[in-house]
Structure formats: C-alpha cells, structure tokens
Amino acid sequence: MPLPSTGAAPWVVLKFGGTSVSQRHRWDTIGRTACKRADECEGRVLVVVSALSGVTNELTAIASGSHDSAARVSALVARHLRFARELDLDAEAVLEERLAGLQALAGDARAAARTLDWQAEVLAQGELLSSTLGAAYLRAQGLDLGWVDARDWLDAIELPNQTDWAKRLSASCRREADDDWRARFAAQASRLLITQGFIARHGDGGTAVLGRGGSDTSAALFGGLLRARGVEIWTDVPGMFTANPREVPDARLLVRLDYADAQ
Numbered sequence: 025m026p027l028p029s030t031g032a033a034p035w036v037v038l039k040f041g042g043t044s045v046s047q048r049h050r051w052d053t054i055g056r057t058a059c060k061r062a063d064e065c066e067g068r069v070l071v072v073v074s075a076l077s078g079v080t081n082e083l084t085a086i087a088s089g090s091h092d093s094a095a096r097v098s099a100l101v102a103r104h105l106r107f108a109r110e111l112d113l114d115a116e117a118v119l120e121e122r123l124a125g126l127q128a129l130a131g132d133a134r135a136a137a138r139t140l141d142w143q144a145e146v147l148a149q150g151e152l153l154s155s156t157l158g159a160a161y162l163r164a165q166g167l168d169l170g171w172v173d174a175r176d177w178l179d180a181i182e183l184p185n186q187t188d189w190a191k192r193l194s195a196s197c198r199r200e201a202d203d204d205w206r207a208r209f210a211a212q213a214s215r216l217l218i219t220q221g222f223i224a225r226h227g228d229g230g231t232a233v234l235g236r237g238g239s240d241t242s243a244a245l246f247g248g249l250l251r252a253r254g255v256e257i258w259t260d261v262p263g264m265f266t267a268n269p270r271e272v273p274d275a276r277l278l279v280r281l282d283y284a285d286a287q
Contacts, residue, residue, distance in 0.1 A: 032210060034067035035252040039221060039243035042077035043260040045154050048111055048161075055162045057258070058216050065253050068210075070172075070246055071218040073158060074239040075150025076107065080222075083150055086130070087143040097130045104153050111161045118160045122153050140192040144231045147193070151220035151239070159218050170214030177209060178224035178245055180232040194235035197224050201249040209250065219246070 038058060044050050058069045075083070082100055086093045101123050108115035126149045129135070134142035151174075159171040180195035221239025226232040234241050240257055247255035264286060267275040 032206070034065045035070060035247075035250040036061045036065050036067065037070045037072060037243050037247045037250070037252045037255045038258060039072040039240060039256065040074065040258045041239065041260070042074045042079070044258055045073050045075075045158060046077040046107075051111070051158055051161050052165075054158065055165055055167055059167070061256075062215055067253065069216050070250070070252075071158075071216065072174075072221045072239060072243040072246060073151065073155050073218065074221050075154050076103070079103075079150040079153070080147065080236075083147050087138065087146040089138050093130060093135075097127060100126065104157065108157055108160075111157065111164075113157070113160050113164065118156065119153065122149070122156050125149065126153075140188060141226070141228075141230045144192050144226070144233050147233045148220075148223045148231050151222050155218050155220045162216075162218070167216060168214050169216045169218060170212050172212065172217050172219040174220045174223050174242060175225040175231060177205075177219075177249070178242065180224045180226050182227065192226060192232050195224055195226070195232035197234070197241075197245050199245060199248050206250060 038054075038061065040050075040054055044054070054071060058071055062069045074080075079100065082096050086096050090096060104119055104123065105115045108118055126146075129142065129146050129149070132142055155171065159169055162169045179198045180191065181198050182191055183196055186196075219242075221242035222234050223238075223242075224232045224234060243255050243257060246252070261269060262277065264278050264281055265275040266272075266278060269275040
C-alpha cells in the first residue's frame with residue numbers, strides 16, 4: 025500500500041495478527057522482518073500487533089459478563105506467564121504491571137454494570153500484553169526497539185448519529201495528522217517501534233476499541249498518519265481463501281478478488 029512520503033526518514037508499518045505473535049519463532053521472524061524493512065527503506069519501522077491467538081475471544085466473554093469470568097482471567101494470566109517463560113523472559117518482572125491491571129479490572133466496581141468504558145479497558149488488555157511481551161523479547165535479542173501506547177497517538181472521533189456503544193467499542197479514528205504530530209512521533213529515539221492494534225483514546229481520555237478486525241485498521245491509520253512508504257499486513261495464510269482453511273481443508277486460494285467480494 026504505497027503512500028505519499030515526507031522529507032523525513034520514511035516509515036514502514038508492519039502488522040502481525042494473533043497467530044503471528046503466539047510462538048517464539050514467529051517473534052524471531054517479526055524481528056528479522058522489521059530490521060530488513062528498516063534497512064531497505066533506510067528509515068524506520070512501526071510494528072503493530074494483535075493479541076495472542078484466542079485472547080480477544082476470552083476477553084470478550086469476560087467483558088460480556090460470563091459467569092466464569094474469574095476462571096477466564098486466571099487462565100489468561102497463566103497463559104501469558106507461560107509464554108513469557110517460553111521466551112526466556114523474567115515473566116513476573118515483565119508482566120507484573122499488565123497482569124495486575126487485568127486482575128484489577130475483573131474486580132472493578134464497574135464490572136457489575138458492565139459499563140462501556142470498563143468493557144473497552146478489558147478488551148484492550150490483549151494487545152497491551154502481547155506488545156509488552158514482544159518488546160521485551162526483541163530487546164533481549166539485541167534489537168533497539170521502543171514501545172508505544174497506541175492510545176497516545178490514535179484519537180477516536182464522534183460521527184453523526186453514532187451510538188455510545190459504537191463510540192466506545194467500534195470507534196472510528198482521526199485519519200489526518202499535522203507535521204507537529206509526525207514530528208512528535210518521530211522524536212522517539214528507537215529506529216524500531218512496537219505498538220498495539222485495536223485500541224485508541226476516547227474523547228473522555230479513556231480507552232476505546234476499534235471493533236473486531238480493528239488491528240488491521242490501526243495499521244492503516246498509522247500508515248496514513250505517518251505518510252508511511254508502505255503498510256504490510258502479515259498473517260499465517262498466503263491470501264484470501266474460499267473458506268477458513270483451518271476449518272475447510274480443501275479451501276482454495278483466491279488469486280483475484282475485488283473489493284465488494286472481499287467485504
């Protein structure tokens with residue numbers, strides 16, 4: 025997706041989905057790919073990541089008031105700690121703050137009423153956890169990598185006739201930025217940056233989420249705001265199929281597809 029560039033060091037945005045961030049060897053691929061793109065464009069790379077595979081489904085159940093929410097939270101804590109150890113990280117040190125935040129949300133006073141702002145904060149935890157893990161791992165591999173909170177840079181906007189639910193849980197974001205915004209983003213010292221898909225800043229200062237599939241949208245938004253040289257959406261399948269190839273073994277790869285059919 026080529027985009028008009030500025031005179032500053034060019035950016036490339038790379039987005040990696042849940043299955044692409046759920047195994048150690050795939051984080052190695054993310055690191056190599058980011059470095060390669062930075063060298064190729066003689067510029068900088070922003071990596072946008074989803075939550076670990078399946079985590080958003082669990083968080084959705086928790087946000088929806090599942091009767092076994094406490095067990096689901098405990099399972100998510102155990103899973104992320106286990107994966108951190110697989111990455112040879114000090115799991116407790118890396119994840120202590122993030123996991124404490126998730127557990128605090130489970131006991132939050134807003135949980136009983138399932139307020140929209142609480143639900144958005146719950147749903148945001150997956151990307152915050154995965155990006156924290158990935159940043160720690162890639163730094164341990166020697167990469168100069170900075171961590172960025174997407175909510176500091178993507179602003180949710182209100183659209184005409186938009187419901188409160190949509191403003192918070194299926195948000196639209198500002199797509200244009202001025203030179204000052206780009207200069208502030210570029211002022212971060214690291215050549216490589218990692219951030220979260222799916223999440224943005226609500227107008228009241230809290231968290232908003234972009235809805236399912238929102239991590240791809242986040243990557244496109246960052247690409248536009250940064251006037252990036254390209255936006256690459258990485259996944260574990262080589263394109264679009266006639267059906268989900270994980271569930272339909274004889275699904276066929278579609279070599280041509282127009283926009284309406286893709287939708």
